[in-house]
Amino acid sequence: MTHQTKGHSRQDTALIHGLSASEVQRLSETCIEAKGRAYCPYSHFRVGCSLLLTNGTVVQGANVxxxxxxxxxxxxxxxxATAVVQGAKKGDIRAIAVATDISPPASPCGMCRQFLREFCELEMPVLMYDKDGKSTFMTLGQLLPMSFGPEKLLSTE
Amino acid sequence: MTHQTKGHSRQDTALIHGLSASEVQRLSETCIEAKGRAYCPYSHFRVGCSLLLTNGTVVQGANVxxxxxxxxxxxxxxxxATAVVQGAKKGDIRAIAVATDISPPASPCGMCRQFLREFCELEMPVLMYDKDGKSTFMTLGQLLPMSFGPEKLLSTE
Amino acid sequence: MTHQTKGHSRQDTALIHGLSASEVQRLSETCIEAKGRAYCPYSHFRVGCSLLLTNGTVVQGANVxxxxxxxxxxxxxxxxATAVVQGAKKGDIRAIAVATDISPPASPCGMCRQFLREFCELEMPVLMYDKDGKSTFMTLGQLLPMSFGPEKLLSTE
Amino acid sequence: MTHQTKGHSRQDTALIHGLSASEVQRLSETCIEAKGRAYCPYSHFRVGCSLLLTNGTVVQGANVxxxxxxxxxxxxxxxxATAVVQGAKKGDIRAIAVATDISPPASPCGMCRQFLREFCELEMPVLMYDKDGKSTFMTLGQLLPMSFGPEKLLSTE
Ligand SMILES: [Zn+2]
Ligand SMILES: [Zn+2]
Ligand SMILES: [Zn+2]
Ligand SMILES: [Zn+2]
Structure with missing residues (x-):
């Protein structure tokens, strides 16, 4: 099915509420493209990432x-971090997408889920693309249940 | 209820399959005791931890x-890491317990969930104690769903 | 002395071989500006950073x-990392500058010195600006003597 | 020369002021032994470490x-971290030793130099052993010049 090789199936798109088909397409293309920017001479495990801000901007990154x-x-x-430095505030990230060279798709490691927790809503979708561009997704809250967030520390100040 | 102030309620204990009441008690006492060993002059957020190995040994740690x-x-x-250096292998950790000074209990951060993922079964219980010794628990698999583990990398070697 | 409050003294500039006075000025302004982008609700310790690439581009960052x-x-x-993802290769970074709100100027932590080691020549100058814009500098090789670099691992592959 | 294959030459020992020959011998044996405890299926780069406390205790560790x-x-x-959790305070660590399987000896990475900085005097010797047990050493202050330490943050509280 051609839609799947482009990074998402029709039913996946329907499930990712809040994102249009063209936004999902843009995220899939930019995270897959970002894989080519990885610096990974030790693991040879390329990871590309992109995120979509509420202002429409896409920010890309890769593992270093x-x-x-x-x-x-x-x-x-x-x-x-690049998005935050460019001015993104808590809640400005609508979705994040990750691409690797394995299948099924790899998920963000726990450290990254924690990093996301600081700036993203628990309902934010995390899209994960495999080596062929096929995808799955989970919300951040699903990936990091009962999470340790800023309110644990900042409330005591 | 007195049981709760000792770090667990009767129904909690029943749910933590594989651990006896005395093992849960030992974990609660050792993780709470370990809080006193924290070096945390920046956050003032003490965290104590203990784990139980299949050979009956308890290992303690705190944030540094x-x-x-x-x-x-x-x-x-x-x-x-202390347990691994002492010889613990994958599957040797039966349960891990964490204590902090807040309530409800704090959970391990995502980075620590990922560190646990390398050595612990997904069914391993993670016990979390609040400032009064009241507890909750989740399995590692519940805390880190769809996790990125060793098999993702080692299978490609 | 007015030159010092602009971020460097005349003799400093003379010592930073390879950088023109205007390049030093550009680095000082961009790293100090980047301080305002820090996300540091826990430490309240703002750090701004900028680097100059051989192609003349300046990349900025801050602590998150x-x-x-x-x-x-x-x-x-x-x-x-932002520079690497944008295409910077080993040797493309001519200089890096860091600004904080303390005096004397803070230096990069050991973890960052190690991160720099992967991509920068040992002769690369690291400029450090204090709260008033006064600066000092050292080369990366001076900040991380007898360093552990890529050649230790990649030679064994 | 037989002394060198045991981990130090006579002239090295003379240079490590404050440590007796038998203390150096004990550090070399324990850090080399600790290499065998490393969990390193990704890098296959084993690192063993040991440190000597003022109370005569040796603590061991390895990479995980x-x-x-x-x-x-x-x-x-x-x-x-193990030593700190066991009660070691700032200044209690008299020396630290590291052993790897390469030659010349590998030094601690920048992140570890920074971790040491929190608890060790700048004059503390860091002994580094190569694959054959031959050693070199530097003080922490030599390995991390112009370091960023606790006084930068704690003085502002
Ligand atoms: Zn990650
Ligand atoms: Zn943690
Ligand atoms: Zn740093
Ligand atoms: Zn290290």
Whole structure:
């Protein structure tokens, strides 16, 4: 089915409330394109990411590794941090998409889910694309249930 | 109800299959005790952690912060890494418990959920204790659904 | 002395070989401006960063914190990762500048020095600006002597 | 020369002021032994670490990796965090030793230098052992010049 090789099936799109088919298409194309920007000589595991802001802007990122493995950063964190530095506030991110070279699609690691938690609504959809552009999605709240967020710390100040 | 102030209610214990009441009690006491070992001059947010190995050993840890915030480590990661260095293998951790000074209980951050994912079964219970010793729990699989684990990378080698 | 309040003294500029006075000025202005983009509700410690590429482009970043402190990222890593994702290769970064609200100027943390190590020459100058725009600088090699770099791992592949 | 294959030469020992020959020997043996405890299925780069406390205790650690590379922890941070949780205070660590399987010896990554900075004196020696047990050493202050330490943040509270 041609729709699937373009990164989403018709029924997936229907489920991702709030995103139009063309917005999903834009996210799929930009996260897959971002895979080509990964610096991953150690894992050879490319990850591309893109997010859509409420103002219509798309921000892209990719994983950037380091000889000291823990010093590396994931695609999702590069992308969200770039958006924040450009002025995105809590709630400005409508959706985020991630693409890898495996199938089924890889999900964001726990560290990135936590990073997203700081800036995104729990209902925000996270789209995940496999090596062929086929996708699945979950909301952030589904990926990080009973999460530890800013209100735990900031309420005590 | 007195049982609750000791860190768990009777019905909670019944739900944590595989752990006896005395094992739950031991986990609650050791994670709460570990809170006192935290080094957290920046957040003033103490976290204690303990885990129970299949051989009956309990390992404890606490958060260790740093002037450069991202260089800090959480209680859960200190505890699990200590257990791994002492010889714990995948599947050897029967349960993990976390205690903080807030209520309702805080859950492990996403980064720690990911760290646990490497060594723990998805069915492993994560017990969370609040400031009064009242607890809740979830399995690791519930805390980190659709997780990114070792099989994603090691299968390609 | 007026030159110092603009971010560098005449003798400093002379020492930063390879950078013109206007390039130093551009770095100082952009890293100080970037401070205003920091998301740091936990530390209240703003850090702005900018770097200059061989093609003349300036990339900016700032620190982005998280309720789970270790999940945060520093200004320097956001900036360099953004540059890498935009296509910067090893050696393309001519200089990097960091600004904080303290005096004397703060230096990059060890984690960021390591992140820089992957992409920057050891002779690359790191400019550090204090709360008043006064600066000092060191090369990356001076900040991270006897460093652990890519050649340690990639030579064994 | 037989002394060198045991992890230090006579002249090295003389240079490490404050440590006796038997203390250096103990550090070399324990950090090399700790290499065998590493969990490193991704990098296959084993790192062992040990440190000597003022009370004579030796604490050991090793690197613990993760499928999500940035979630991993290095041997040095596991070791120091374990010591801190066991009660070590700032200044209690007399020396730290690191062993890898390469030559010349690998140094701690920048992130670990920063972690050490929180708890160790700048004069503290860091001993580094290569694959054959030959060593070199530098002080923490030499490894992390012009460092960002606790006094930068805590003084403002
Ligand atoms: Zn991640
Ligand atoms: Zn954590
Ligand atoms: Zn940093
Ligand atoms: Zn390290």
């Amino acid at each position: 590794e380091n000889a000291a493995y823990p010093v590396a950063t994931c695609a999702e964190r590069v992308t969200v | 912060e740093n002037a450069a915030y991202p260089v800090a480590t959480c209680a859960e990661r200190v505890t699990v | 914190e998280n309720a789970a402190y270790p999940v945060a990222t520093c200004a320097e890593r956001v900036t360099v | 990796e993760n499928a999500a590379y940035p979630v991993a922890t290095c041997a040095e941070r596991v070791t120091v």
